[in-house]
Amino acid sequence: MNSPLxxxxxxxxxxxxxxxxxxLLTKATDESVKFIEGFIxxxxxxxIDGAKVTMYAQWRxxxxxxxxxxxxxxxxYLEEALQFAKFDMGxxxxxxxxxxE
Structure with a gap:
């Protein structure tokens, strides 16, 4: 089996x-993303400092x-987020x- 992305x-x-x-990211995931084929x-x-939000996601x-x-x-949702946040994807x-153990 292949490892997820x-x-x-x-x-x-x-x-x-x-x-x-x-x-916004919670709404995007709950209403759309989690229903898309391949979402794990x-x-x-x-x-803690309020300056970052990070999402770890697994896709098939x-x-x-x-x-x-x-x-x-x-x-x-991403378009709206980019109006007030900078996005760095990896x-x-x-x-x-x-x-x-």
């Missing part, structure tokens, strides 16, 4: 807009992720998982 998306935002971005999971994080494949980006139901593959 891992996305680590870091948004930089003014602290007064951090909660707005968290709510995502975890949303916010920085790069193709599935690319299809999500083309999905008209998902794209308006695609990764899992090399090793460490667990407490």
């Amino acid at each position: 891992i996305l680590i998306n870091v948004f930089t935002v003014a602290p007064e807009n951090q909660q707005r971005l968290v709510e 999971s995502s975890t949303l994080h916010k920085s 494949s790069r193709e599935d992720y690319e299809n999500m980006r083309k999905n008209t139901g998902a794209s308006p 695609m990764y593959e899992i090399v090793k998982v460490f667990n407490k």
